[in-house]
Amino acid sequence: xxxxxxxxxKRGSAKLTQPELAEKAGVGLRFVRDLExxxxxxxxxKVNQVxxxxxHELGPVKFNANDTL
Numbered sequence: 001x002x003x004x005x006x007x008x009x010k011r012g013s014a015k016l017t018q019p020e021l022a023e024k025a026g027v028g029l030r031f032v033r034d035l036e037x038x039x040x041x042x043x044x045x046k047v048n049q050v051x052x053x054x055x056h057e058l059g060p061v062k063f064n065a066n067d068t069l
Contacts, residue, residue: 002038003035003038004036006056007036007050007051008036010053011036018033019032021050021053024053025049025050025053027046027049027050031046031050035050
């Protein structure tokens with residue numbers, strides 16, 4: 001599941017519109033739209049403002065580069 005799919009699913013489960021989510025998270029409506037459309041470059045702090053409403057946070061995850069080959 002992508003980040004955009006996750007946010008859309010959580011927003012839908014919470015029965016929030018995009019403007020309502022933006023207001024509750026303290027971010028702009030444009031940011032929520034970009035996030036849900038899968039924009040490849042977003043500010044991590046703002047992504048986490050949205051995710052925290054759903055009890056989640058995004059951060060660095062260690063992985064073995066050899067596993068991706």
